[in-house]
Amino acid sequence: MDHTAIHAQLFAFYDGELTGASRRAVEDHLLDCAECRALIAQWKHVTGALFQSPTVSPSDVFVQRVMRRIMTPRPRAFRLSHWLLQGGWLIPTAGLAVMLFVMIRGPLQQTVSIESLLLSDGHESSVLQQVLTGDGSSDDDVLGLLMEDAL
Amino acid sequence: MPMDERAAINELSLIQRILSGNRDAYAELVRAHQARTLRVCTALLGDAMSAEDAAQDTFFKAYQSLASFRGQSAFSTWLYRIAANHCLDLLRKRQRERTESWDALIEESGEQLHDLLVAPPDPQTVAANTELIQRALAHLTPEYRLILTLREVEGLSYQELAIALHCSLDAVKARLRRARQDLLERVRHFLGAGSV
Numbered sequence: 465m466d467h468t469a470i471h472a473q474l475f476a477f478y479d480g481e482l483t484g485a486s487r488r489a490v491e492d493h494l495l496d497c498a499e500c501r502a503l504i505a506q507w508k509h510v511t512g513a514l515f516q517s518p519t520v521s522p523s524d525v526f527v528q529r530v531m532r533r534i535m536t537p538r539p540r541a542f543r544l545s546h547w548l549l550q551g552g553w554l555i556p557t558a559g560l561a562v563m564l565f566v567m568i569r570g571p572l573q574q575t576v577s578i579e580s581l582l583l584s585d586g587h588e589s590s591v592l593q594q595v596l597t598g599d600g601s602s603d604d605d606v607l608g609l610l611m612e613d614a615l
Numbered sequence: 616m617p618m619d620e621r622a623a624i625n626e627l628s629l630i631q632r633i634l635s636g637n638r639d640a641y642a643e644l645v646r647a648h649q650a651r652t653l654r655v656c657t658a659l660l661g662d663a664m665s666a667e668d669a670a671q672d673t674f675f676k677a678y679q680s681l682a683s684f685r686g687q688s689a690f691s692t693w694l695y696r697i698a699a700n701h702c703l704d705l706l707r708k709r710q711r712e713r714t715e716s717w718d719a720l721i722e723e724s725g726e727q728l729h730d731l732l733v734a735p736p737d738p739q740t741v742a743a744n745t746e747l748i749q750r751a752l753a754h755l756t757p758e759y760r761l762i763l764t765l766r767e768v769e770g771l772s773y774q775e776l777a778i779a780l781h782c783s784l785d786a787v788k789a790r791l792r793r794a795r796q797d798l799l800e801r802v803r804h805f806l807g808a809g810s811v
Contacts, residue, residue, distance in 0.1 A: 512736030
């Protein structure tokens with residue numbers, strides 16, 4: 465085998481992956497070829513400097529962490545068709561409808577109840593009138609007026 | 616029966632137990648392989664925190680695809696494959712984010728790198744230069760770094776490399792040779808005269 469062919473086999477030889485005749489051919493070649501010997505020596509040096517086995521040990525909770533991840537049920541992937549068929553959209557839609565209803569209906573109800581109070585009960589209306597006209601400007605003022613009225 | 620064969624059979628029966636619903640038994644597999652998996656992740660990623668996360672991700676992924684393990688290779692080799700793929704993704708991501716050029720590294724830390732490469736390799740010198748080594752190795756392609764780490768640090772045979780990297784024996788030989796030549800080319804001028 466010539467130099468080029470051996471050169472291509474050199475790292476396989478270094479890694480102990482050659483056997484029989486190919487191994488012997490590289491061994492014979494190395495006796496005479498300084499360039500190939502230098503290449504192997506250089507690689508040994510580089511790998512010794514850059515590829516040392518790190519001295520690490522797993523943390524004490526390594527196994528527990530892995531097991532916790534395994535035991536935790538995985539959230540199911542979202543699928544639009546399943547969501548529609550299973551009626552998952554009903555709850556948020558209903559919630560939204562209720563919210564809109566309350567937002568629209570709420571202030572109307574308050575207006576009606578104040579008006580009805582003013583019209584239905586003359587006793588309470590005096591208090592409410594003061595509140596509505598600005599005589600009772602805070603919660604404490606309203607409470608004071610109501611207590612005054614009750615006495 | 617040889618020790619390795621007995622261990623493999625024990626592992627296979629353990630895997631059967633896990634697959635039939637005994638999830639707790641997986642802890643035994645994790646315990647048996649955690650150190651080696653963490654070592655390869657550390658060798659590939661450099662920093663301890665990323666490595667521990669990556670090793671845990673490896674075990675989680677392995678659990679998810681445990682049913683696909685047929686016992687045609689050692690469980691550890693199969694695990695290497697998962698760890699390798701996971702770390703490869705992380706290395707590719709890092710490579711996209713890397714900003715330092717090889718020339719800038721040489722300019723800034725050439726002397727230190729020279730000292731490291733010309734001195735007889737010893738664990739203390741290597742430990743003192745961990746960061747520099749990581750910066751230097753970050754310039755290899757993720758594929759080269761992976762195959763060199765699995766071979767030089769973990770000592771995987773070509774057959775095991777072929778399984779772990781999901782390629783042919785010829786591809787392993789060719790990739791290893793190119794990876795070594797690439798690295799030697801980069802550090803050649805530190806190693807003195809002589810073409811690589």
